[in-house]
Amino acid sequence: MTPKNTEDQGPPLVIPQLNPIPRFPPRPPLTDAEIEAKQMEMGERFWKSCPAKGAMAGVGGFVLGGAFSMLMGSMQYDVPVSMGGQPISDLPLRQQFKAQAKELGTKMYSSAKSFGKIGSIFSIIECSVEALRAKNDIWNDLSAGCITGGALAIKSGPQAALSGCAAFAAFSGAVELYLRRDEVQPPSSDED
Numbered sequence: 666m667t668p669k670n671t672e673d674q675g676p677p678l679v680i681p682q683l684n685p686i687p688r689f690p691p692r693p694p695l696t697d698a699e700i701e702a703k704q705m706e707m708g709e710r711f712w713k714s715c716p717a718k719g720a721m722a723g724v725g726g727f728v729l730g731g732a733f734s735m736l737m738g739s740m741q742y743d744v745p746v747s748m749g750g751q752p753i754s755d756l757p758l759r760q761q762f763k764a765q766a767k768e769l770g771t772k773m774y775s776s777a778k779s780f781g782k783i784g785s786i787f788s789i790i791e792c793s794v795e796a797l798r799a800k801n802d803i804w805n806d807l808s809a810g811c812i813t814g815g816a817l818a819i820k821s822g823p824q825a826a827l828s829g830c831a832a833f834a835a836f837s838g839a840v841e842l843y844l845r846r847d848e849v850q851p852p853s854s855d856e857d
Contacts, residue, residue, distance in 0.1 A: 715792035723785030730780025734773040787813045787837070803841050810837030 695703070711717055753761055791809035795801055814833025818825040 715789050715796065718792050719785045719789035722788035723781045726784025727777045727781035731773045731777035733780070734776035735769065738769045738772050783813065783817065786816065803838060803845065806837045806841040807834045810834035813837075 787809055790812050791805055794808050795805045811830040811834040814829035815826040818829030
């Protein structure tokens, strides 16, 4: 049924706007200096975050672990005795080199993974402890060392976890004391 007179229907229906007027006026565009300062601040915040520190420590530990293993592997005397049932000394020089390089690569990768894992775990825990305590002192490194050492040795039982905690905390503390040796103020006179 359609109405015959449109005047009897009342006021027209008002549809709200799809794009309402913003409550705040638009910001003026940033200058190049402001954009650069904002990017620097965001970059600084990112590199100071615990995940970024953990990733950097993991990559650094991986590289240093591989290099350390290569150095130590080059000084080892235990070479593979046989390859495929044949004494390695009877093989041509190229095959001897290939066998030794393969073994060295396996050891390097294993050591690199371990160093990377330890570096990453320690760095993330140390950063987290520092953020929780809101202080930057030696106690952060001691606690991070204890937690890391205990976590790495927990599969071997509670005694091994306690030993790992103590050993890693002692090592972390010694390294941190060495690195902070310049922060200690010298005595004002020879009598102090």
